[in-house]
Amino acid sequence: MRIAIVDESSARASIIEEGLSELDDCEIFVIGERQELLAHIAEVGPDIVLMDLGNPSRDVLEEYFAVSRALARPIAMFVDQSDEESIAASVEAGVSAYVVDGLAANRIRPLLDLAVRRFNAFARLQSDLAEAKGKLAERETIDRAKRILMDSRGFGEPQAYAEMRKTAMNQGRRIADIAEAIVTAHELIGGKK
Numbered sequence: 001m002r003i004a005i006v007d008e009s010s011a012r013a014s015i016i017e018e019g020l021s022e023l024d025d026c027e028i029f030v031i032g033e034r035q036e037l038l039a040h041i042a043e044v045g046p047d048i049v050l051m052d053l054g055n056p057s058r059d060v061l062e063e064y065f066a067v068s069r070a071l072a073r074p075i076a077m078f079v080d081q082s083d084e085e086s087i088a089a090s091v092e093a094g095v096s097a098y099v100v101d102g103l104a105a106n107r108i109r110p111l112l113d114l115a116v117r118r119f120n121a122f123a124r125l126q127s128d129l130a131e132a133k134g135k136l137a138e139r140e141t142i143d144r145a146k147r148i149l150m151d152s153r154g155f156g157e158p159q160a161y162a163e164m165r166k167t168a169m170n171q172g173r174r175i176a177d178i179a180e181a182i183v184t185a186h187e188l189i190g191g192k193k
Contacts, residue, residue: 052077
């Protein structure tokens with residue numbers, strides 16, 4: 001596992017490194033400057049990012065939230081103080097664990113595990129949502145194609161679906177693909193969208 005520690009303070013970064021010392025088969029990279037942070041992180045290619053911000057200004061916090069939005073990795077962020085707005089912004093930015101006043105070596109490992117588990121759970125939810133949206137869009141296309149067949153060929157709904165199903169089976173394609181072809185052909189010959 002590759003872990004990037006983002007911290008401008010080498011003393012604070014060493015606390016995180018100490019907390020990770022018992023992990024086997026782990027490469028740790030410390031990034032100590034904010035300039036071109038995304039490029040540095042991309043160069044490392046970490047599996048997880050641990051950011052220790054201490055007591056950041058609002059601008060610094062926003063900068064780090066922008067970085068976390070751009071990364072598709074579990075991120076644990078440590079700050080000394082926080083407010084509701086910062087916590088909400090961290091959630092929106094995709095931070096997996098937002099820890100206020102909790103930087104201690106013995107807490108690093110459990111927080112790392114939490115960040116990874118929350119990231120994976122959120123990624124599964126996003127994947128499920130995208131799949132559901134895709135299926136809904138396919139269903140709408142199939143319904144639209146059925147209406148086109150019903151209007152243009154005088155089929156009833158079961159017969160329109162049966163025709164699409166038969167064509168899909170004969171061509172070794174999915175019904176959604178056949179429906180998309182029907183809708184596209186209909187639009188090309190001047191049908192309504």
